[in-house]
Amino acid sequence: xVLRMTARILTTAALATAxxxxxxxxxxxxxxxxxxxxxxQPVGSEEFVIQRTGSGAAQTTLARGTLTLxxxxxxxxxxxxxxxxxxxxxxxxxxxxxxxxxNVARTGDRLQARTVAPWGEELREYRATVGTLxxxxxxxxxxxxxxxxxxxxxxxxxxxxxLAESEExxxxxxxxxxxxxxxxxxxxxxxxxLRGRGGAREAWFDSxxxxxxxxxxxxxxxxxxxxxx
Numbered sequence: 077x078v079l080r081m082t083a084r085i086l087t088t089a090a091l092a093t094a095x096x097x098x099x100x101x102x103x104x105x106x107x108x109x110x111x112x113x114x115x116x117q118p119v120g121s122e123e124f125v126i127q128r129t130g131s132g133a134a135q136t137t138l139a140r141g142t143l144t145l146x147x148x149x150x151x152x153x154x155x156x157x158x159x160x161x162x163x164x165x166x167x168x169x170x171x172x173x174x175x176x177x178x179n180v181a182r183t184g185d186r187l188q189a190r191t192v193a194p195w196g197e198e199l200r201e202y203r204a205t206v207g208t209l210x211x212x213x214x215x216x217x218x219x220x221x222x223x224x225x226x227x228x229x230x231x232x233x234x235x236x237x238x239l240a241e242s243e244e245x246x247x248x249x250x251x252x253x254x255x256x257x258x259x260x261x262x263x264x265x266x267x268x269x270l271r272g273r274g275g276a277r278e279a280w281f282d283s284x285x286x287x288x289x290x291x292x293x294x295x296x297x298x299x300x301x302x303x304x305x
Contacts, residue, residue, distance in 0.1 A: 102128050102129030102130070103127060103128050103129070104125060104126070104127050105126040105127060105137070106125075106220065106286050106287070107124060107126065108123075108124065108286075108301055108304065109121055109122065109123045109124075109301070109302045110122040110217065110290075110299040110300060110301055111300050111302055112143070112297065112298075112299050113297070113298045113300070114295065114296045114297055114298075115296040116296075119145055119146060120143060120144050120145035120146060121143070121144050121302075122141055122142070122143045122144075122215070122216050122217060122299060123141065123142045123144075124139065124141040124142075125139075125140050126138070126140075126220060133157075133158055135157065135159060136155065136164075137155070137156045137161060138153065138154070138155050139153070139156075139217060139218070139220065141215060143214065145172075147172045147173055147174070148170060148173060148174065148175070149170070149172065150168065150169070150170050150214070150215070151168070151169040151170075152166070152167070152168050152169075152212065152215055152218075153166065153167045154166045154210060154218065156210075156221070160206060160207065161221055161224065162182075162206055162207075162208075163180075163182060163187065163204065163208055163210045164181075165180065165181050165182065166179075166180040166210055166212075166238065167179050168238065176191055176192060176193035176194075177191070177192045177193075178190070178191045178192075178238045178239070179192075180210075180238055182204055185203065185205070186201050186202065186203065186204055187201065187202040187203075187204045187210075187236060188200075188201055189201070189202065189238050191238075200238075200241060202236045202238075203234065203243060204236075205234055207230070207233060207234065208235070209221050209233055209234065209235040209236070210235070210237075210238075211236075211237060212237050212238060212239045213237045213239040213240040213295065214239065214295065214297060215239075216287075216290040216297070216299030217287065219279040219287055222279045223285055223287070225249065225251075225268055226251070226266055226268070226285070229249040229250070229251055230249060231247070231249070232245050232246060232247045232249075233245070233246045233249075233270075235272065242273070244272055244273045246270050246271065246277075247270065247271055248269070248270055248276075249268065249270045250269040250270070251266060251268055251269075252266070252267045252269065253265070253266050253267075256280065256289075258282070258288045258289060258301065259288075259300070259301060259302065259303035260303070261303070263282055263288065265280045265281060265282055265283075265288065265289075266280070266281050267279070267280050267281075268281075272292070273294065274293065274295075275292070275294045277290075277291060277292050277293065278291045286301075287301070289301060
């Protein structure tokens with residue numbers, strides 16, 4: 077469901093209201109930088125940090141990312157809860173030619189998204205289950221949400237992308253183990269393959285469970301982790 081409101085001017089301050097109040101920072105689970113390519117051409121980088129507080133049902137995981145692209149910057153915050161990584165809140169701030177903000181909050185079995193842009197404001201809803209994934213368009217580190225599937229692959233999974241204003245059913249999950257080149261070095265990886273709308277996707281995890289590569293055939297995106305100095 078979509079509700080759009082236009083015919084009003086929004087200030088920079090209004091665009092900033094999308095960010096939510098994050099929980100206290102806890103243990104750092106992972107952090108790093110991806111180099112981003114689209115159709116084989118470098119388009120920018122993505123720096124991210126994933127932190128966790130609490131345990132069991134009280135566990136909260138917060139993933140923050142900054143994408144530095146030619147056309148602007150995209151800053152994301154994703155909050156998931158529990159060991160199942162249930163989507164709770166999400167925000168996006170975009171600067172540049174497509175400046176806008178998106179704020180997503182879970183309400184029961186729905187994800188309610190509010191977009192604020194110079195042209196006005198839009199409200200949108202997505203279906204949400206316990207296992208719904210938030211894999212936003214062009215954001216590589218969100219594929220860390222697939223890590224639990226290393227233990228048990230699902231038949232299908234529901235995924236939402238607020239930036240693409242879409243939701244879809246992912247299917248065709250497969251798991252492969254092998255040696256691949258990551259950051260110029262031979263690395264033992266476990267590869268989750270799946271199919272989404274428009275084509276195949278992959279997420280590579282190293283022996284420590286860190287996401288080291290992600291790709292999306294539909295958009296031509298490949299994200300490769302840059303080795304730590």
